[in-house]
Amino acid sequence: MSILFWIIVGIIAGWLAEQIMGRNHGLITNLIVGVIGAVIGGFIANALGFTWGGWIGSTIVATIGAIVLLFLLGLVKRR
Structure with missing residues (x-):
């Protein structure tokens, strides 16, 4: 997959995780x-x-990973 694909999926997944969290x-x-x-x-x-x-599967997997990342960063930031 191209770098452009990962940039687009990354932006979408990051935005979705941001909205969910x-x-x-x-x-x-x-x-x-x-x-x-x-x-x-x-x-x-x-x-x-x-x-x-x-596209859809990659975005879902990336969004789940981004949610996990934001959750873990929130735990670390609270301390």
Whole structure:
């Protein structure tokens, strides 16, 4: 998959995670959270044996990973 695909999925996943978690970030932060979330979500999906492909599957996996990332960052930030 191309880098453009990962940028678009990252932005969408970061934005969705931001909306679900009630946060307010900018475009670049959404991209970073979404791309890191895609790595985390991919790891989780592979560990559980899920194989989702395409735009929708990749966006769902990346969003789940981004939500996990924002949740963990929220725990660390509270301390």
